Amino acid sequence: MLFAEIAVEAGRGTDRDTYTYAVPPGIEVAPGHRVWVPFGRRSSIGYVVSLTTDEPEIEVKDIERGDPEPLLLPHQMEVARSVAEHYWAPLIECLRAMVPPRVRSGRSSGAGPSARQTRHSRLLTYARPTGPPQPGPPLTEDQARALETIRTTRAVLLRGVPASGKTEVYMAAAADALQQGLRVLVLVPEIALTPQLVERFCQRLGVPLAVLHSGLTDLERAQQWWRARRGEVDLVIGSRSAVFAPIPRLGLICVDEEGSPGFKQDRTPRYEAGWVARRLAESAGARLVLGSATPSVAVYSEARSGGLALAELPRRVQGRAAEVELVDMREELLRGNRMPLSRRLIETVEGALNNEEQVILFLNRRGAATFVQCRECGRSVQCLGCSVSMVQHLELDALSCHYCGYSRPLPAHCPYCGSIHIRVLGLGTQRLEGMVRKLWPAARVLRLDRDAARGPDAYFEIFEAFASRRADVLVGTQLVARGFDLEAVTAVGVVDADLPLHFPDYRSAEAAFALVTQVAGRAGRRGRPARVVVQTSNPDHYSLRHAQTGDYEAFYLDELPLRQAFSFPPYAQLAVLTYSHRDADKAATVAREAAESLAAALLRERIDGVLLQGPSPAFIHRLRGEYRWQLTLRGEGLPRVRRLAPRGRGWSYDVDPVT
Numbered sequence: 001m002l003f004a005e006i007a008v009e010a011g012r013g014t015d016r017d018t019y020t021y022a023v024p025p026g027i028e029v030a031p032g033h034r035v036w037v038p039f040g041r042r043s044s045i046g047y048v049v050s051l052t053t054d055e056p057e058i059e060v061k062d063i064e065r066g067d068p069e070p071l072l073l074p075h076q077m078e079v080a081r082s083v084a085e086h087y088w089a090p091l092i093e094c095l096r097a098m099v100p101p102r103v104r105s106g107r108s109s110g111a112g113p114s115a116r117q118t119r120h121s122r123l124l125t126y127a128r129p130t131g132p133p134q135p136g137p138p139l140t141e142d143q144a145r146a147l148e149t150i151r152t153t154r155a156v157l158l159r160g161v162p163a164s165g166k167t168e169v170y171m172a173a174a175a176d177a178l179q180q181g182l183r184v185l186v187l188v189p190e191i192a193l194t195p196q197l198v199e200r201f202c203q204r205l206g207v208p209l210a211v212l213h214s215g216l217t218d219l220e221r222a223q224q225w226w227r228a229r230r231g232e233v234d235l236v237i238g239s240r241s242a243v244f245a246p247i248p249r250l251g252l253i254c255v256d257e258e259g260s261p262g263f264k265q266d267r268t269p270r271y272e273a274g275w276v277a278r279r280l281a282e283s284a285g286a287r288l289v290l291g292s293a294t295p296s297v298a299v300y301s302e303a304r305s306g307g308l309a310l311a312e313l314p315r316r317v318q319g320r321a322a323e324v325e326l327v328d329m330r331e332e333l334l335r336g337n338r339m340p341l342s343r344r345l346i347e348t349v350e351g352a353l354n355n356e357e358q359v360i361l362f363l364n365r366r367g368a369a370t371f372v373q374c375r376e377c378g379r380s381v382q383c384l385g386c387s388v389s390m391v392q393h394l395e396l397d398a399l400s401c402h403y404c405g406y407s408r409p410l411p412a413h414c415p416y417c418g419s420i421h422i423r424v425l426g427l428g429t430q431r432l433e434g435m436v437r438k439l440w441p442a443a444r445v446l447r448l449d450r451d452a453a454r455g456p457d458a459y460f461e462i463f464e465a466f467a468s469r470r471a472d473v474l475v476g477t478q479l480v481a482r483g484f485d486l487e488a489v490t491a492v493g494v495v496d497a498d499l500p501l502h503f504p505d506y507r508s509a510e511a512a513f514a515l516v517t518q519v520a521g522r523a524g525r526r527g528r529p530a531r532v533v534v535q536t537s538n539p540d541h542y543s544l545r546h547a548q549t550g551d552y553e554a555f556y557l558d559e560l561p562l563r564q565a566f567s568f569p570p571y572a573q574l575a576v577l578t579y580s581h582r583d584a585d586k587a588a589t590v591a592r593e594a595a596e597s598l599a600a601a602l603l604r605e606r607i608d609g610v611l612l613q614g615p616s617p618a619f620i621h622r623l624r625g626e627y628r629w630q631l632t633l634r635g636e637g638l639p640r641v642r643r644l645a646p647r648g649r650g651w652s653y654d655v656d657p658v659t
């Protein structure tokens with residue numbers, strides 16, 4: 001008699017990952033099979049995790065029926081288990097993440113697009129090969145060397161300065177894999193913003209490809225998923241969730257912009273696609289390329305210590321680097337300019353407009369109005385223990401560190417220079433847009449942020465309007481940091497580089513460096529000299545100084561000792577356990593009691609090397625009517641703590657959190 005361990009949908013929310021069922025004669029299943037099983041008084045979908053002939057000690061029920069073929073591939077089952085273990089997520093949630101809703105519910109069996117389906121997401125129209133593969137330009141010496149490293153090792157970090165032609169290397173490596181009869185997966189942080197990339201891969205390789213991302217309709221997603229599962233496509237391009245696509249004979253995985261926050265999933269399972277891609281490469285036996293101009297410090301340090309091979313593209317292949325200028329906003333204040341735009345930036349914009357060139361003004365809104373900055377010295381109020389900006393919580397009438405829980409009242413004076421000009425910052429893109437219209441009434445202004453880019457194709461429309469020069473100035477958020485490498489853009493302003501720099505996250509310096517590098521890399525890609533003006537009250541900060549010269553190595557060497565001093569990755573692992581409740585007092589009380597009993601359990605079990613901190617108000621303390629408090633675990637070997645962690649309704653875990 002054969003028995004199966006099954007992750008059951010109806011068992012979500014219970015403590016058990018799998019339940020045992022008997023495999024009756026006449027039913028053939030393997031790991032990855034979707035089955036229907038009795039659960040309680042109803043029938044539920046489940047996924048076969050493993051099979052055994054060992055008789056269970058209790059009486060078990062029979063599997064009712066199963067699909068003819070496994071839904072998930074063997075290597076996916078392995079990945080699901082690693083994700084569940086690493087991210088402290090229930091196995092069933094990891095398996096669900098691998099199957100689109102429509103397939104899960106059995107409403108899609110993978111039939112092709114129906115004739116009635118008239119509207120397609122625009123992105124899918126880029127994904128149709130229009131002819132035979134087109135040869136690319138010959139690889140440069142650097143690119144050829146990088147390709148050789150990819151061919152001879154399993155996992156490579158490809159660090160290439162902006163415009164150094166990383167995509168050419170991905171495409172050459174992909175052509176290699178295709179030639180060997182293997183398939184390719186390409187992950188990008190925000191695929192909707194890079195339709196050109198899909199088109200390029202499609203034309204160069206001339207093979208059928210599937211596109212997977214959250215902007216597709218449920219039906220489209222199911223169709224694309226089935227094309228991958230059936231092996232009808234040789235290439236899958238997608239955003240983070242595509243890392244869970246079922247791709248038989250997977251031979252190569254490219255992760256573009258490794259370390260981008262877009263790769264982190266913010267719901268259970270809270271995975272990071274780069275981490276999953278590495279496990280996937282191991283399980284599927286595929287080669288892995290992690291590419292970036294600004295790799296995350298943790299991954300780069302691993303590459304330097306030999307955990308990954310390192311290939312580098314130190315030279316641009318086209319255009320020239322834009323000139324990056326740091327403007328000191330403290331000086332502006334001293335000279336009586338209280339506007340968020342410096343004289344230098346205004347002058348630069350005017351110059352471009354007079355030459356009938358285009359301008360991008362970039363404003364990173366993330367983090368606005370959460371920290372307190374001194375306008376005179378430019379510093380933010382930071383936690384002394386964590387060296388991270390403290391978050392202002394109006395409802396608590398305090399500033400607090402959301403890692404360790406240290407809190408203090410809002411100071412009346414700057415703790416560094418004594419100035420009274422300390423305040424909560426924040427400027428929205430709408431206000432910036434209004435200001436630009438007032439300053440340059442003749443200029444045609446477009447705005448691109450999450451509000452303006454509602455709807456699946458809104459982004460394309462704004463992009464096309466700007467690319468075809470129906471506008472002169474584009475005001476936008478991080479959405480414009482990608483994709484907009486347009487010839488006529490000769491002036492780019494980073495309106496407030498202090499926002500990413502003081503963002504309450506241990507990676508804020510990394511994020512500020514990456515942002516300025518990325519924005520500067522966009523400008524001047526093709527021909528015309530471009531100017532990038534970065535406004536900041538911290539012009540001496542190492543991340544901005546090194547971004548100005550594009551020196552990643554120098555940034556890394558300055559950043560690493562701080563990570564060590566304050567116990568952050570790569571020197572320690574982080575996990576955040578969050579408790580949410582509608583009642584503010586109850587939320588705080590439960591979190592405090594959980595912290596006490598977890599601290600006691602760590603002592604009792606003699607688990608050392610793990611520091612428990614908090615409770616502290618979550619970065620977003622109040623979310624959807626609930627108050628959220630969090631405990632932070634910092635240290636080595638966090639999986640040891642998982643079984644001691646508080647559980648039940650209201651608790652959620654985030655391992656390797658992104659604020």
Ligand SMILES: [Zn+2]
Pocket residue numbers: 374375376377378379414415416417418419
């Ligand atoms: Zn100050």
Ligand SMILES: [Zn+2]
Pocket residue numbers: 383384385386387401402403404405406
């Ligand atoms: Zn702290």
